[in-house]
Amino acid sequence: MPRYAQLVIGPAGSGKSTYCSTMVQHSQAFNRSVQVVNLDPAAEHFDYPVMADIRELIQVDDVMEDDSLRFGPNGGLVFCMEYFANNFDWLEESLGHVEDDYILFDCPGQIELYTHLPVMKQLVEQLQQWEFRVCGVFLVDSQFMVESFKFISGVMAALSAMVSLEIPQVNIMTKMDLLSPKAKKEIEKYLDPDMYSMMEDNSDTIRSTKFKKLTKAICGLIDDYSMVRFLPFDRTDEEGINIVLQHIDFSIQYGEDLEFKEPKVKKQNTAKYKSEIHYPNNVSLTNKLIKKDSSVLGCPLDPVEVVGDTRIVTKLLSIMEDTSHPLQETVTSLGSFFSDRLLHPRCLKERYCRFFLPAESDCTVKLPVVQFTHLQTVQ
Numbered sequence: 001m002p003r004y005a006q007l008v009i010g011p012a013g014s015g016k017s018t019y020c021s022t023m024v025q026h027s028q029a030f031n032r033s034v035q036v037v038n039l040d041p042a043a044e045h046f047d048y049p050v051m052a053d054i055r056e057l058i059q060v061d062d063v064m065e066d067d068s069l070r071f072g073p074n075g076g077l078v079f080c081m082e083y084f085a086n087n088f089d090w091l092e093e094s095l096g097h098v099e100d101d102y103i104l105f106d107c108p109g110q111i112e113l114y115t116h117l118p119v120m121k122q123l124v125e126q127l128q129q130w131e132f133r134v135c136g137v138f139l140v141d142s143q144f145m146v147e148s149f150k151f152i153s154g155v156m157a158a159l160s161a162m163v164s165l166e167i168p169q170v171n172i173m174t175k176m177d178l179l180s181p182k183a184k185k186e187i188e189k190y191l192d193p194d195m196y197s198m199m200e201d202n203s204d205t206i207r208s209t210k211f212k213k214l215t216k217a218i219c220g221l222i223d224d225y226s227m228v229r230f231l232p233f234d235r236t237d238e239e240g241i242n243i244v245l246q247h248i249d250f251s252i253q254y255g256e257d258l259e260f261k262e263p264k265v266k267k268q269n270t271a272k273y274k275s276e277i278h279y280p281n282n283v284s285l286t287n288k289l290i291k292k293d294s295s296v297l298g299c300p301l302d303p304v305e306v307v308g309d310t311r312i313v314t315k316l317l318s319i320m321e322d323t324s325h326p327l328q329e330t331v332t333s334l335g336s337f338f339s340d341r342l343l344h345p346r347c348l349k350e351r352y353c354r355f356f357l358p359a360e361s362d363c364t365v366k367l368p369v370v371q372f373t374h375l376q377t378v379q
């Protein structure tokens with residue numbers, strides 16, 4: 001039986017310890033066992049019960065006081081983490097071997113641990129050897145994300161952790177309860193961001209043409225491959241916490257009665273574009289989870305197809321309203337000379353075809369008539 005782990009990471013003060021204690025309380029309320037391991041040798045305060053604490057192995061203060069080492073706080077922490085990497089047997093002993101256990105690892109906030117130092121990667125590999133399915137949970141303080149250029153930095157930090165750890169990663173904006181109503185409204189655009197318009201917003205703040213081009217290329221890459229998305233986290237909102245937990249559970253296939261199913265290859269003779277609609281490959285698994293949560297919450301929740309459709313339609317409408325969006329050019333060039341219909345796109349960017357031009361049948365249900373006439377594809 002697999003074991004499950006969340007590696008709770010992110011910059012200093014982003015709310016990692018608070019996230020862990022909130023998750024423990026939330027899980028207890030649903031009779032679910034979740035344990036926490038503190039991996040921050042400099043931790044001073046946290047209010048969750050620990051299963052294991054790295055400070056039993058080594059503490060930053062002791063390292064800093066050592067006259068032969070002469071480390072400051074950051075050097076001391078790196079030394080502690082390297083010492084930890086050489087002593088994983090301590091962790092193995094502390095964790096024991098309980099099948100099906102679910103553990104949160106509250107990690108230190110030094111960002112270099114998730115960019116270029118090998119320690120966290122070594123930890124992930126070790127956990128995987130102990131049969132853990134590991135998900136990275138990258139936290140960023142939402143207050144530092146409400147402006148385009150700050151958001152782009154946050155995205156890059158999250159991406160850097162994703163690249164360095166090579167595990168499924170759920171990115172979260174924390175402390176949503178601290179945002180003003182205006183900022184809350186503003187943050188919506190960062191939860192489902194359009195990096196191209198983000199770049200436009202930002203273009204006045206970047207003076208150098210070279211950097212403008214670089215930022216544009218980076219934003220384009222992130223947008224084209226849907227690389228980074230954030231979920232909101234408000235510790236006072238049980239439903240929101242549940243949604244975050246669902247995403248994480250889904251990424252590590254948590255659930256004793258749920259088996260991972262290989263995505264089925266769709267039959268060739270179905271509608272040409274229908275097979276390219278982008279719902280998660282294991283839709284039925286997601287819907288099972290949604291049903292479960294719906295019964296726990298006592299209120300009906302939409303199945304994943306409905307949520308997916310709504311998102312696609314919203315995205316399409318926002319693109320259609322934004323005359324500067326690069327897709328406008330593509331769509332205009334696809335207009336038929338004879339009617340309002342769109343010709344079959346032969347986009348170089350595969351994602352545009354797949355994400356923004358859903359099958360005809362799906363559009364007919366939801367789009368207003370005016371938009372619908374522009375979205376039909378000629379087959």
Ligand SMILES: Nc1nc2c(ncn2[C@@H]2O[C@H](COP(=O)(O)OP(=O)(O)OP(=O)(O)O)[C@@H](O)[C@H]2O)c(=O)[nH]1
Nearest residue numbers: 011012013014015016017018108109174175178235
């Ligand atoms: N209002 C509010 N405050 C929060 C939330 N999350 C964290 N905080 C506060 O932010 C501060 C830092 O939170 P921590 O949970 O210690 O952050 P951390 O990432 O573990 O910090 P380091 O271990 O130093 O990297 C604390 O004062 C928390 O009370 C939140 O969701 N809402």
